[in-house]
Amino acid sequence: xxxxxxxxxxxxxxxxxxxxxxxxxxxxxxxxxxxxxxxxxxxxxxxxxxxxxxxxxxxxxxxxxxxxxxxxxxxxxxxxxxxxxxxxxxxxxxxxxxxxxxxxxxxxxxxxxxxxxxxxxxxxxxxxxxxxxxxxxxxxxxxxxxxxxxxxxxxxxxxxxxxxxxxxxxxxxxxxxxxxxxxxxxxxxxxxxxxxxxxxxxxxxxxxxxxxxxxxxxxxxxxxxxxxxxxxxxxxxxxxxxxxxxxxxxxxxxxxxxxxxxxxxxxxxxxxxxxxxxxxxxxxxxxxxxxxxxxxxxxxxxxxxxxxxxxxxxxxxxxxxxxxxxxxxxxxxxxxxxxxxxxx
Ligand SMILES: NC(=O)c1ccc[n+]([C@@H]2O[C@H](COP(=O)([O-])OP(=O)(O)OC[C@H]3O[C@@H](n4cnc5c(N)ncnc54)[C@H](O)[C@@H]3O)[C@@H](O)[C@H]2O)c1
Numbered sequence: 365x366x367x368x369x370x371x372x373x374x375x376x377x378x379x380x381x382x383x384x385x386x387x388x389x390x391x392x393x394x395x396x397x398x399x400x401x402x403x404x405x406x407x408x409x410x411x412x413x414x415x416x417x418x419x420x421x422x423x424x425x426x427x428x429x430x431x432x433x434x435x436x437x438x439x440x441x442x443x444x445x446x447x448x449x450x451x452x453x454x455x456x457x458x459x460x461x462x463x464x465x466x467x468x469x470x471x472x473x474x475x476x477x478x479x480x481x482x483x484x485x486x487x488x489x490x491x492x493x494x495x496x497x498x499x500x501x502x503x504x505x506x507x508x509x510x511x512x513x514x515x516x517x518x519x520x521x522x523x524x525x526x527x528x529x530x531x532x533x534x535x536x537x538x539x540x541x542x543x544x545x546x547x548x549x550x551x552x553x554x555x556x557x558x559x560x561x562x563x564x565x566x567x568x569x570x571x572x573x574x575x576x577x578x579x580x581x582x583x584x585x586x587x588x589x590x591x592x593x594x595x596x597x598x599x600x601x602x603x604x605x606x607x608x609x610x611x612x613x614x615x616x617x618x619x620x621x622x623x624x625x626x627x628x629x630x631x632x633x634x635x636x637x638x639x640x641x642x643x644x645x646x647x648x649x650x651x652x653x654x655x656x657x658x659x660x661x662x663x664x665x666x667x668x669x670x671x672x673x674x675x676x677x678x679x680x681x682x683x684x685x686x687x688x689x690x691x692x693x694x695x696x697x698x699x700x701x702x703x704x705x706x707x708x
Contacts, residue, residue: 506624
């Protein structure tokens with residue numbers, strides 16, 4: 365039984381990681397760490413029987429084999445370096461780091477400690493993503509030429525009420541925009557899926573943005589990526605699709621076009637189907653995420669030393685690097701286009 369500690373007791377630990385770890389055979393959730401006492405004690409009380417720490421050093425020495433890191437990306441480096449120094453395996457939330465330099469330092473420290481550094485791209489473990497990978501591998505739609513991966517939503521709204529009269533900008537919305545915006549926060553999943561589904565690297569990319577809100581990063585982003593073997597992936601990500609609406613309606617879909625058919629996933633109604641010369645084949649749809657599936661793989665990785673489908677740190681680095689460079693490119697394109705407009 366691998367003894368696990370969780371670093372960061374916020375939203376994703378609460379709805380995703382902690383319930384999943386608690387139900388995973390082979391994992392024992394021993395301790396929680398969060399510098400915010402209310403958060404860590406609240407979570408320990410909610411799930412019961414787990415030790416709570418607000419001091420990182422004491423947490424790290426609480427008899428662990430591995431840690432799950434679900435703190436803000438700005439402190440992933442600090443958390444990973446502490447785990448490496450104590451010889452603990454790590455499963456770290458995305459985006460792995462704030463920049464390439466930090467990620468390289470984290471990878472190096474974990475290599476020196478001879479421990480696994482894995483990244484929590486939880487979309488890989490959805491039955492939908494696994495089925496699509498199988499269909500592509502079996503050649504059900506021939507050779508894949510185009511992927512269109514879309515997630516446009518409101519990130520739970522840009523504003524929230526603090527009283528019936530007063531609304532403030534949501535710290536979550538603001539924080540995600542300051543950390544790089546939708547491509548860095550969410551798009552990394554789709555960038556990773558395209559590489560994983562196709563077994564193919566990304567050779568070059570181009571990116572454009574739209575600014576509905578007033579941040580440096582675009583809140584709606586279009587990323588175009590060419591893969592080495594010729595396929596093209598378009599990722600569209602947005603946080604301002606209904607961000608001020610009373611009833612927002614998100615859109616989450618995958619469209620994959622091959623030389624012999626198409627695959628479509630629509631989260632609305634959980635439709636997952638392939639259409640080719642043989643007809644239409646449906647598979648049970650599901651959510652795009654699967655925390656229990658990811659933690660089952662983590663338990664196996666800790667038992668065998670083989671990460672299986674779990675993304676390696678290098679996968680996290682590649683996806684984060686593309687997302688950040690693409691966002692910078694969109695910002696540069698905006699500035700260049702503004703300059704052109706002014707000269708014309
Ligand atoms: N894959 C997904 O579905 C998914 C969904 C949401 C968030 N995330 C990722 O998970 C991470 C956390 O996101 P969240 O929404 O839970 O954020 P959150 O703000 O709700 O929670 C983060 C928690 O980390 C704590 N924290 C701050 N500094 C810390 C430190 N030095 N060490 C440990 N903990 C610290 C905070 O007090 C807070 O409780 C981010 O990297 C985010 O991108 C992933």
